[in-house]
Amino acid sequence: MTNSPTESRVLQYSPRPIESYTWKVGDTNLGPAYLRFIAGTPESWNLAFISHDYAKQAVHPDGQFGVHVLNTVRFVLRHGLVDTIGNVPADMKVEGLLRRAPGIFVESLLSNNDYRATPLYRAYGEGWVQTIRQRVAECSPHPGTDLLNSIDVMPDDFTGAKELLARF
Numbered sequence: 001m002t003n004s005p006t007e008s009r010v011l012q013y014s015p016r017p018i019e020s021y022t023w024k025v026g027d028t029n030l031g032p033a034y035l036r037f038i039a040g041t042p043e044s045w046n047l048a049f050i051s052h053d054y055a056k057q058a059v060h061p062d063g064q065f066g067v068h069v070l071n072t073v074r075f076v077l078r079h080g081l082v083d084t085i086g087n088v089p090a091d092m093k094v095e096g097l098l099r100r101a102p103g104i105f106v107e108s109l110l111s112n113n114d115y116r117a118t119p120l121y122r123a124y125g126e127g128w129v130q131t132i133r134q135r136v137a138e139c140s141p142h143p144g145t146d147l148l149n150s151i152d153v154m155p156d157d158f159t160g161a162k163e164l165l166a167r168f
Helices: 042-051 065-073 102-111 113-117 119-138 146-150 159-166
Strands: 023-025 028-030
Touching (some): 042 102, 113 119
Antiparallel strands (some): 023 028
16 A cells, blocks of 8 residues: 555554555465455555455455455445546545444445445345444444544544643
8 A cells, every 4th residue: 555645644543554454375375465456555455445344354355355345435426427538536435434443434434325326235235234334333443432423523633632631
């Protein structure tokens, strides 16, 4: 994954780095870090992590899963199309939702009627919806903490908070 300033602000859903979900089978490494459609952006990794349990299974059983993840990240809400060129701003796509806390992502996505047209929904249906709802509790920073899952933006600088606390 790259470390552009925008990407560093994306809340990581997995409690561990993507590389830690690697399984070694003989001389071969398997896992999401080795799949370019999943490891390409933090948003893709967030969607893959919330859609599949990599701690139990290094690779999704459907060989097209990574393609479905990539195309769902690029899915333009309210238009029902996949932005394959990259001309549509992230906040108009599922990509923008994946920059939010996991619980907010799931609820925001499912409150949009177009979620049924996303590639992941078309491939896996209501089973995928059940999976992402259940896996919110597995997401970082602290699994199962509703308050932290409701935080939409994490500050880069806590100076103001320290100054405020110093007054008391």
